[in-house]
Amino acid sequence: MKTFRLLLAAIACPLLGFAQISGTIKGLDNGKEVPLPGANVYWEGTETGTTTGNDGSYTLEKAAGSNTLRVSFLGYQAQSKIVISRKGTMNFTLQPSGYELEGAEVVGKVDATTIDITKAGLSYKIDDKELRKAACCNLSESFETNASVDVSFTDAVTGTRQIEMLGLAGKYALIQRENIPFARGLNSNSGLTYIPGPFVESLQLTKGLSSVLNGYESITGQINVEFYKPETAPRLYLNAFGNQGSRAELNVMSALPVNQHLSTAIMAHASSISIPRDGNNDGFADIPTGSQLNFMNRWHFKNPESGWEGQIGLSAIRNKKLSGQMEYLENDHPSDTLWGYESEGRRVELFGKNGYVFKDQPFRSLGIIYSLTYQDHTGRFGKRFHRGEQRSAYLNTIYQDIIGSTIHKYRTGVSFQMDNVLDRLTRPDLEDPLYNQERTEIVPGAYFEYTFEPDPKFTLVAGVRGDYNSYFEQAYITPRLNMRYSLSESTTFRLGGGRGQRTPNVMMENLNLLASSRFMDFGVAQLPEIAWNSGASVVQDVQLAGNKLKLTVDAFYTWFENKLVADLDLGPATAYLLNTEGSRSLSVLGQIDYELFTNFDVRLAYKYLNSKEQFISGLRQSYLIPQHRAFTNLAYQTENQWKFDLTLNWFGSKRLPNSESSPLEFQRAGQSPGFFTMNTQVNKAFKNGLEVFVGVDNLLDFRQDNPIVNANNPYDPYFDTNFTWGPVFGRNIYAGLYYTLPDKKD
Amino acid sequence: MKTLNKFFLTFSSILAFVSVQPALAQSETDTTMMVNGVCEMCKMTIEKAADIKGVSKAEWDVESKILTLVYDREVTSLEAISTSINESGYDTEFNTASDEAYKSLHKCCYYRDPEVVKTHQ
Structure with a gap:
């Protein structure tokens, strides 16, 4: 009923003439608030959105059907506010998303495995909660609960368990530790066995080709371990x-x-x-x-x-x-x-x-x-x-x-x-x-x-x-x-x-x-x-x-x-x-x-x-x-x-x-x-x-x-x-x- | 039936706010207004802020976020009530509270924060 009322209010809104939400988006930079030009501001679940101007300000019509205003900006944590008003001021101060050379990372913290919807590539974030589902032991064995990566049964002698992605051996995926190539060259087969599962805070699995920033080596995907x-x-x-x-x-x-x-x-x-x-x-x-x-x-x-x-x-x-x-x-x-x-x-x-x-x-x-x-x-x-x-x-x-x-x-x-x-x-x-x-x-x-x-x-x-x-x-x-x-x-x-x-x-x-x-x-x-x-x-x-x-x-x-x-x-x-x-x-x-x-x-x-x-x-x-x-x-x-x-x-x-x-x-x-x-x-x-x-x-x-x-x-x-x-x-x-x-x- | 009532009440409240010419017959007005809030502490603040001169009844429901009002149109206006609520730190369907007023609220009343809303559900 609530949404219906809001919807009605939004429809009636033009009757009231000037009905817009405006405000300034700022980011915390070394403890100082600085305006963020070009930040995305939109009503969640709708097509109504805008970006901020040079001084970090925006003006946006209240959208029908949504009362959650969301702001995202490269290098900062996205923030939502519930806004029911048709008119008024709504300012945001965004927190930096931490030290991330990779840039924008807007990932929900709720699920153990999340697909990052803001990324252009199909990218899964797997955190330590998910990794603990398969307690043993190193990373080559940690993908037991993931369907995108398979762990092969290797030959009966060497016992190296390799991963497979997209029907190809693990060596065709780029395996990085914090954006530094890790399992490549000599250890491209055994590299994941060199990563003890408990050291891992989270990992990001990208299927298909990833950014050129990380080099030319990834073919089937990229596993970046944090x-x-x-x-x-x-x-x-x-x-x-x-x-x-x-x-x-x-x-x-x-x-x-x-x-x-x-x-x-x-x-x-x-x-x-x-x-x-x-x-x-x-x-x-x-x-x-x-x-x-x-x-x-x-x-x-x-x-x-x-x-x-x-x-x-x-x-x-x-x-x-x-x-x-x-x-x-x-x-x-x-x-x-x-x-x-x-x-x-x-x-x-x-x-x-x-x-x-x-x-x-x-x-x-x-x-x-x-x-x-x-x-x-x-x-x-x-x-x-x-x-x-x-x-x-x-x-x-x-x-x-x-x-x-x-x-x-x-x-x-x-x-x-x-x-x-x-x-x-x-x-x-x-x-x-x-x-x-x-x-x-x-x-x-x-x-x-x-x-x-x-x-x-x-x-x-x-x-x-x-x-x-x-x-x-x-x-x-x-x-x-x-x-x-x-x-x-x-x-x-x-x-x-x-x-x-x-x-x-x-x-x-x-x-x-x-x-x-x-x-x-x-x-x-x-x-x-x-x-x-x-x-x-x-x-x-x-x-x-x-x-x-x-x-x-x-x-x-x-x-x-x-x-x-x-x-x-x-x-x-x-x-x-x-x-x-x-x-x-x-x-x-x-x-x-x-x-x-x-x-x-x-x-x-x-x-x-x-x-x-x-x-x-x-x-x-x-x-x-x-x-x-x-x-x-x-x-x-x-x-x-x-x-x-x-x-x-x-x-x-x-x-x-x-x-x-x-x-x-x-x-x-x-x-x-x-x-x-x-x-x-x-x-x-x-x-x-x-x-x-x-x-x-x-x-x-x-x-x-x-x-x-x-x-x-x-x-x-x-x-x-x-x-x-x-x-x-x-x-x-x-x-x-x-x-x-x-x-x-x- | 209740929902239908709310529908008409809402609609009439908007019309009441829009119309410039006061009606002649009766100055006592029965209406509602959406006010955002999350808890019983919010309820106290909102109802207190709404209770300005000319208002004879102000009751806010935490579930529906609806403030039911009875006020004398000759003495005050819906806009004035809304402004008073804004000044106490709460957003109404018409306008937002200032940052200063919002920040003066208790942390558990930060109704704009989806995380806070979740904890009250």
Whole structure:
């Protein structure tokens, strides 16, 4: 009735003549109020809106059907006010949205996973609440409750769980930590296992091509992980985890303010799997034993008087894994008769960010991001040994400003990337390495990105970057375009496309192939992988039985101008690595999120993947990518802080490498069967900052029998671990706790 | 039936405010006005502010945000009542309160803030 009255009042409004709301929009800049020209002012849920003038003032007619006036501005938190008056003054003072070189971020804080409706790209924000739904352990396992990202079952030996997006391996997504490329080069496969889940405050998942600001490497999407920062980290935070499979984890985090301008945070992680287990009696450990140490110390500096802000940090990681035949593990030293897998990866990084916001012009800022990284890998696969080293330097600058008003915004800058990579495969009994590559890429680049935002309903982001690669002696142009149109508050369309590129590390990215008796045929010249991606999506909110239902449908198509393909179809003796044109992947996802009743959330998703690669024998389905995939997540939370979570996954049939030319006993079906997996978890949070959880992975105890071909004779032909399409490890019960020391009340 | 009543009451209140010529027959007027507010403390302030000279009845309902008024048109006007309410810090359907007046309210009465509104629901 209220709205009806308002509607009536609005209709009658012209009778009263001059009936407008006016006011001034100001922003808090270093404690001072400054007028914000070009801020968006609109009545929520209507098409009535305006932008502020040079002095930050606006005048707006009262819209029919809405009494919520909303103001948003780049770099500030959006603000709403309930206004029932037809006439009068309504001033706003916006709070800065915090230190964000990325710029506008208007994200609701209510849901654990939110789609950012103001962004031109389809972008999900996933916070620590959602991440705690899958308590174990590192980020590669944290996507269990997300339908857009799949976690693969990797080969039965190395145990590296890779992610998949849009039907393509995780290496085609750009994985960043706070806008600094993280999992790239040598650790593009294992990078997410280097991110302990409890370090993560939130992450942003963008499907399809992201901003040119972040470089040219993203093809299928971008995952930007925000760690806890000195300003946001608790004084003390503890996380402990243990499971049936002898995995133990400990995470400690502490933030310490040094003085009013300077603060620091320390994060440490230690984990281990100590006891090898062979549940399927094939003589091989089901998952590797090993350990990881991960340490990070970061500093944050802010001087409100000068406008400068900066952070610097140091990260060090060591990851060790041991697997293979059980006797090999028990003897714990190399033996020529037993097949063993050993891997040690190390990574050291120094990174930093500096930002400067121009006084009285909060829409104008300058940011510098840099990092220096050393990483290496030493591995053993039976009689083959791998050595990888990478030294990288990265620098990116971001200058953002407006043209006239915030309708026209732009970001521009120059970047620099240097990679010195060694990727070598040897056999001790052979003098020459099986594969040996040492290269240095020096890539200076520049970008320009223009954002057109004529009203809150429409955004267009057009970006282009040019980079020169010293190794390929070639310049590359990377164009990208994203558009968003909100038909109404509840319907948003998106469209985007463009180009992406990356330099593959041939051996490092295909280490899983070495867990076989296959000969590696490197018929490849080192070429960049180049792909074009386009996508469209619709997000629709529907009110159903008093609760909001969110329907998301998206479709993405990726086409490779060049892709490094591993072909295992031409017999069991060889793995061919080659560059081909024409690989493609179509991904269509439909997802429903609905609060069935208070605090009971349901997520249903179905994904169709048609991922094909150009093999030697022609265009065929990619290995181990299911064409059909379905997913359900049920989450219930009680008023007294109990949380129940259940995930049911269905994987359709996956194509396996062709084994028709093997002897009958070593042949495998060309397609895997479809199967279900289920995970569940219960959390209970207490008022004193303690949260405990217990859960079960693979509740249905579904396992693939005989994941390894010819496991009894690993040094004979046909030994192969690349037919792993399902879980190797059975039901696994785990438990753990989080403890956050409550903030001092002062 | 109640809603229909409100419909006519609203409509008549607008007409009453618009019409410049006072009616001759009866100066005692029965009408309503929308006033935004969220709680019982708001109710006290609004009703007190509405109770100016010439007003014989002022009752505000927190659910519907409707202020029911009986006043003498020869003594005061709807506009004057609205202004008095604005000065106490509350927005009426006709006009807004000044920032100073709004800020002088107790924090729990910040009826423009959607977060505050949510806590009162």
